Amino acid sequence: MAVAEIIGAAIGVLLLVVVAYILVGSTLTTAEVVVAAQNDLTLQHEQRLRTSLTITSEIPPDDFAFNFSVKNTGSEIISNFAHMDILTSDGAELGYTAYTYQKEGMPGPGYWSVTRIENDYLHPNSLDPGESMWCMVTFSGNPPIWFQVTTANGVSASAYLI
Numbered sequence: 001m002a003v004a005e006i007i008g009a010a011i012g013v014l015l016l017v018v019v020a021y022i023l024v025g026s027t028l029t030t031a032e033v034v035v036a037a038q039n040d041l042t043l044q045h046e047q048r049l050r051t052s053l054t055i056t057s058e059i060p061p062d063d064f065a066f067n068f069s070v071k072n073t074g075s076e077i078i079s080n081f082a083h084m085d086i087l088t089s090d091g092a093e094l095g096y097t098a099y100t101y102q103k104e105g106m107p108g109p110g111y112w113s114v115t116r117i118e119n120d121y122l123h124p125n126s127l128d129p130g131e132s133m134w135c136m137v138t139f140s141g142n143p144p145i146w147f148q149v150t151t152a153n154g155v156s157a158s159a160y161l162i
Contacts, residue, residue, distance in 0.1 A: 044153065050076040053149060053157040056132060060161050061143035065107075067115070070149055070157065071132040079126035083152035086112045086137055088144035097144070099137055109140040 052074035059067040072078055086099040102111040117125070117133040127133050137147065148158035 047076055048153045048155060050074050051078065051151055051153055051155040053078075053151065053155060055149065055157050055159040058147075058159055058161055061139070063143075064109070064140070065136055065138045066144065066147075066161060067134060067136050068147070068149075068159070069132050069134050070127075072127045072129050074155075075129050077123060077126050077128050078151055079123070080152040081114060085148075085150040086135070087148045087150070088137065088139065089146045090142035091145045092142050097139070099139075107136060107138045109138050112137040 052072070054071045054073045056069045056071045058069070078084075082101045082103070084101060087096040088099070089096050097110075099110060099112040102108070102113045105113070107113040113136055115134045115136050117127060117131055119131055120126075120128075122128050135149075137144075143161075145162055146158065146160050148156050150156040
């Protein structure tokens with residue numbers, strides 16, 4: 001009988017050690033995940049603070065497209081054009097029309113593309129601080145009277161096409 005009690009106590013202590021190890025390990029892992037998430041959020045917020053856009057000129061829409069120039073007036077390099085949004089409003093319909101980035105060629109209806117980046121020497125195909133890029137938006141239906149450019153980190157600039 002005494003041996004059974006010793007074995008039972010040993011198993012009980014072993015289970016307590018395993019449970020304590022799991023609890024401490026999961027607590028440490030959770031703390032690491034929280035710290036990493038806070039760090040990522042801080043870096044993203046700093047990046048957003050350093051990003052700034054200005055629409056420098058726009059060409060009124062013709063039958064199917066309009067062009068505009070946007071300048072990077074911040075200190076952050078903008079290169080993720082696929083995650084940038086162009087929104088327009090024609091004033092006749094409620095809501096906005098969103099356009100998808102098209103990397104190459106003339107954009108079809110519902111798409112936009114970068115036609116050129118001026119003085120693009122330092123980081124090719126990226127909008128460096130101080131550089132301007134010309135964009136083309138192709139639409140169908142009523143011509144838009146307003147548009148907005150929004151970067152991947154949420155910074156935006158808007159203008160009227162009137």
